[in-house]
Each structure stands twice: as C-alpha cells, then as structure tokens.
Amino acid sequence: MVVNTRVNIAGVVFVNPVIAASGTYGFGREYSDYVDLNKIGGISVKGLTLQPRLGNDTPRIAETPSGILNSVGLQNPGVDAFIRDEIPYLKQFDTKIIANIAGNTVSDYIEMAEKLDCTGIDILEVNVSCPNVKKGCLAFGTTMSGVAEVTKAVRKATKKPIMIKLTPNVSDIASIALSAEAEGADAVSLINTITGMVIDVNTRRPVLANNTGGLSGPAVRPVAVRMVHEVYKSVSIPVVGMGGICSAEDAIQFILAGASAIMVGTWNFNNPRACSDVAEGIKSYMEENSISDVSKLTGELIMNGD
Ligand SMILES: Cc1cc2nc3c(=O)[nH]c(=O)nc-3n(C[C@H](O)[C@H](O)[C@H](O)COP(=O)(O)O)c2cc1C
Secondary structure (H helix, E strand, O other): OOOEOOEEEOOEEEOOOEEEOOOOOOOOHHHOOOOOHHHOOEEEOOOEOOOOEOOOOOOOEEEEOOEEEEOOOOOEOOHHHHHHHHHHHHOOOOOEEEEEEOOOOHHHHHHHHHHHHOOOOOEEEEEOOOOOOOOOOHHHHOOHHHHHHHHHHHHHHOOOOEEEEOOOOOOOHHHHHHHHHHOOOOEEEEOOOEEEOOEEOOOOEEOOOOOOEEEEOHHHHHHHHHHHHHHHHHOOOOEEEEOOOOOHHHHHHHHHHOOOEEEEOOHHHHOOOHHHHHHHHHHHHHHHOOOOEHHHHOOOOOOOOO
16 A cells, blocks of 8 residues: 655655654764665754764763663854754755754854855754753753743744754653743653663763663663653654654554654664664555554553553
C-alpha cells in the first residue's frame, strides 16, 4: 500500500518524522558520506551560541551501561559562522533545518533569534536544558517562570516557528511544557539529557573533567517515553520525542505515546545511518500494519485499564 510518512509541525512539512538530534549530527555535513540527507526528515544542528565556544575540558564523554555521559559544553563555531557556512550547504537537501540555540542570558536568546529570523532555517529549537554550561540554559529550563521568560522573549524576536527543548531534570515536566505553550511556543521537544556522574574509584575523582554530565542513549528511553506521554496529555501543540531511540520500534513507542515526530541522537554514534534506517523501518511498519498516514499513530497508545 502507499503510505504517507510526511508530518507537519507548526506548518513545516517533513518528508518523514525522523530528525537528527542536536549535538549528535554536527551540521549534517559530517554524515553526508554515509547517508543521503534527503532521506532524513530534519536535522537539528549542534547547539549554537552567540560567540564561538571551544567547549569543556576533556574527558568529555564517559560510557555507561546502555548509554553515555557527555559534558561537551556547547562546542560550536557561533551563530554567525553557522549562518554564513552551514545554512547554504544544508539548503541543497530536502531535509528541514532546525537551528538549536542556547544562551547565557535572555538577551543572548533574543539576539540569536533575530539573527536567524531572516535566514533559510525552518524551525528554531530553543535549548533551555543543556546541563553542561555554567551559566544560563538549564537554569531557565528548570522553572516555569524561566521557561516562560525565554519563550516570551524569543516569540517576540522571530516569526519562525519556535520549539522549546525541555529538560527531564525537573519534577513536573508537563507544567513546564504548559508554560512554554502559554507564551507562544509552536512545539516542544524532549528529553534533553539527565544529569549524572561517573566516578573512577582509583583516583576517587569523577571521570569527566566537568565532574557531571548528561546521560543519553537507550538507558534513558523508558523515562523519555513516560515524559513524552505526560506532556502530550497536557499540551495542544506538537511534541517531538527523543531519548534512546535506536530502531523503528523505539521510535513508534514515542509516536504512540504522543510524539508527532522523533529525534535520534546517541545512536548515530553506533550507526551513522541510524536516522535513515529508523525512517525506513517506520515505513515498513506502516505497510505491514496498513497505516496510511503516520500522523494517525500519534497518541494512539491504549493504556491498561482503559
Ligand atoms: C554528545 C552530545 C551532545 C549534545 N549536544 C546537544 C546540544 O548542543 N543541544 C541540545 O539541545 N541537545 C544536545 N544533546 C542532547 C540530545 O540532542 C538529546 O536530547 C539527548 O541526547 C537524548 O537523545 P538520545 O538518547 O537519542 O541521544 C547532546 C547529546 C549528546 C550525546
């Protein structure tokens, strides 16, 4: 049967619901020898800051069971270099461009949103959830008032659709999502990484130079699926789900829980073709189960007891 894998998020139509997660796909270019970027719904680029950043000291990655702990610390060339060097490259492909921005202050977010407003990006992903920088970012994302303040300011600064990226390091993620929606967010994406620590028992020191880092990969998936479902039940805007997706089956869990699209992150390091493999797998699942339109699966979870 002919199936429709296209999804519409805030008026932006993606060829399929699979997006590469920020920080795990560079600017797309890095994967282009392995993957046809036209086959990926979208790419959320490495988190951008107003000025270039070298990131944190090394070691910045520690492997953990079924996951990794990272404290990269937003290494990136800065928003101006992205606009100049990377947008023209990405524009060649039939993949949507999501610019992920992180600020120390509200005015950083405003300035970046204004700079990106007249570029060819499709969606602005506002990262209020990076656990690996000393100032701003996660500090905004852990309170309703912080998320509201940043969302309101970015909403005013751009006509592009805005998607607020939420942290799981909170007790009630649904309330945080509601405060983003109330201030004009077009979508929310979740989850960013869960703050953790790995200790070397011989040196008695944390393995990461930054001491703590963010946990991602399959280890976080059940937490992420639960949070996507909680947020989906609370808000009316689209939810983009991620956390430990390695296969089409994992992706479909998120879609059933309420995600309109999904992102693949850490698994790109294991399999550089993960995004296109997941997209192919979703299409096969739809054909096998006679699902004509992928968006019809969103939120179709049947809870036990219902
Ligand atoms: C090495 C690394 C770097 C990341 N950098 C960013 C970033 O710059 N901005 C951001 O919003 N999320 C960043 N993330 C978080 C991912 O986009 C994603 O939210 C998280 O890893 C959960 O998905 P996953 O388990 O599929 O990786 C990063 C994750 C990793 C592993």
